[in-house]
Amino acid sequence: MHFPGRFAEQLVEEHLDRISLSFLVDDLTVHKGGSGANIAFGLGVLGRSPLLVGAVGADFAEYRKWLEAHGVDCSAVLVCEDVHTARFVCTTDDDMRQIGSFYSGAMARSGQITLESLSGRDVELVLVGATDPDAMVSMSGQCREAGMPFVADASQQVARMHGPEIRSLVRGARFLMTNDYEWELVQQKTGWTEAQVAEQVEIRITTLGEHGVHIVARDGGELVELKVGVVPETGRVDPTGVGDAFRAGFLAATTGGLPLERAAQLGCLVAVQVLETEGAQEWKWDRDTALERLRDAYGPDAAAEIGPLLPG
Template sequence: MKIAVTGSIATDHLMHFPGKFAHQFIEDKIDKVSLSFLVDDLVLRRGGIASNICFGMAQLGLSPMLVGAVGKDFFDDYAGWLSGHGVDVESVYVSDTAHTARFVCTTDEDMCQIGSFYAGAMAESSKIDLAPVHERSGGLDLVLVSANDPAAMVRHSAQCRELGIPFAADPSQQLARLDGDGARELIEGAKFLLTNEYEKELLENKTGLTHEQILDKVQVRVTTLGKDGVEIVGRGLDRIHVPVAREINAYDPTGVGDGFRAGFFAALSWGLTARRAAEVGSLLATLVLETVGTQEYLVDPTVFIQRLGESYGPACAAEVSPHVLKSV
C-alpha cells in the first residue's frame, strides 16, 4: 500500500515541569496570566506530525512518503535520520528562506501540556502539488492530510478528490485556525476522519454539522478518547470501541496521537480490520507515551506481539504476528 503523509515537519523542544499547571492559575485572574515555569529537563527531538507518523509506519515495515515543507537545515541531520529508518523524503518542499518549524512544549506531573508552535517553512506548504507525488509513486493508495498550514490542508484534500486518491482528514490542532467553510471543505469525501474527543465537538460546532451529517460526508470516523481508548463508527460499520493498551511507565504524551495513526494505517495496509488496526495503533501510541521524544522508540517484533496479546488477547496477537514479523 502506497501512503503519503502530508503535514508538519518540525524540531521539538520538550521540557518537564515538576509540579502541576493547575495549581498556578488564579481563577479570577485568568485574563491577566503572566507565568514562567522553572523546568527540570530539556531535550531536543525530531518531531512534526507528518514526520512522526511516517517514522511510526516505517517502524512497522512500511515505506511512507513524507510530504511537507522544510528549511535547508532539514538536511543537516533530520533527512538522513528519517531515510535511514525507511521514510521516503524525496517529496519534501525546501524553503529558500525559512527554517524548519519548531515546537516548544512543557509537560507537568499530570501530563498536561503548554506548547507553542513556530511554523517557519511550514507556512509555504500550500505550494506543494500532490500530482507529482502521485505520479512518482506510481499511484498513491492513500493520502493522510494531517495538521499543516491550513491553506495547504484544504488544497491537499481538494487535490485528492480531483486525482481520485482516497484520503484521511486529520485536522488536529489546526481546527483552531480553520473556519467553518475550510473545515467542511477539508473533510468532504474523506475515507477517514480522525479527531480526539474535544476536536470532534469543535468540528461539529465550527461546521454547523451534526455527527450524522458529518458521517454523510466521510466513510469512517475515528475518535481518540485519551485514557478511554478509541471509538470508530462509519457507514455500514458497527460501533467499535478499543481500550488503551497496557502501559509500563507513562512519561511524555507528546506524539501519542501520531503513534496511533501510524499503527492504525499500517495495520489497515496489511488488510486487517478496523478493530485490529485500532489495537495496533493503540499499542504503538503506548510505546510513544513510554518514551522521551516522538521518534525515539523502536519496535521489537517479539515484544510488540507479546504486548498485543497481553492487552487484547491471543487472537489479536496471532492475527497481527505474521505482518509484524514479516515487515519489521
C-alpha cells in the same frame, strides 16, 4: 520541557484575562518531531513505504538522514533555504498537561506542494495532516478531484481553522481522525451533528486517551460503532506524539489489509510505546515484545491476526 508542578494550580480563574506566567522548568530536551514526520517514521518502522510530503528549512539535512534510515521516502519534501523548519516548543506538567507554542517557518510554504508533483508515484492513501491550513484545504480538494482516497487529520490545527475550512477538509474523506477534544471542536465549528459528519466520511476514528478508541463506520445504510481499549502502560513518560503513533499503527494495519478492530489495536500498541518513551521517535521496535503485549491486551486471536504484518 518539564514543569515540576500542575498548571491548574497556577491559574486564577477571576484573572485569566491578565494571565502572565513563567514556569521554571527542570528539564530541556530537543527531539525530532512534526506530525507528518512522526507518522511517516512509525509507518517506516512497521515496514510500510511512507512518502513524506511537506516543506522544510535548510536545517533539514540531518533529519532527512534519520528518517531515510528508518524507511521514510523524503524525495517529495520541499526544501526552503531561507527559513527554518517548523518547531513546536512545549512544556509538560506533572499531570501530563501541556502548554506549547508553534513556529511555522517553512511550513507556511507547504501550499506550493500539489498532488501533481506526486504524479508517477504509487500512492495508495494520502494523509492530509497538520500543516498550513490553506495547504490542508487545498490538498484535500485535490484528492477529491483526483479520486484519491485521503485521511482528514486536522490535529492541532483544528483550533486555528474556521468552520468552512474544516468542512472542506473533511468532506469526502475515507477516514476522519481526531482525539476527543478535537472531535468536539469539529462539531462546534462546522455546525455538523454526529450524523451529518457520518454522511461526509466513510470512517470516523476518535482517540479517547486512556479510554481507548471509538470508531464509527458506514456499512451500507447503517452506522456501525466499535470501541477498542488501550494496551496497558508500563509508565507515562511523555505524551508528545502519541496521537501520531496511533495513526501510524492504524494506517499500517489498514493498508496492510487488516480490519478496523485489529488496526485500532496495533495503533494503541504503537501509541503506548511512545507514551512510555521520551520523544516521539525514540521508541524501539521489538516484534516479540509487541506480540506479547498484543496477546496480553487483546487475546491470542488478535496477536495471531496482526502478527504476519509485523516486521522483525
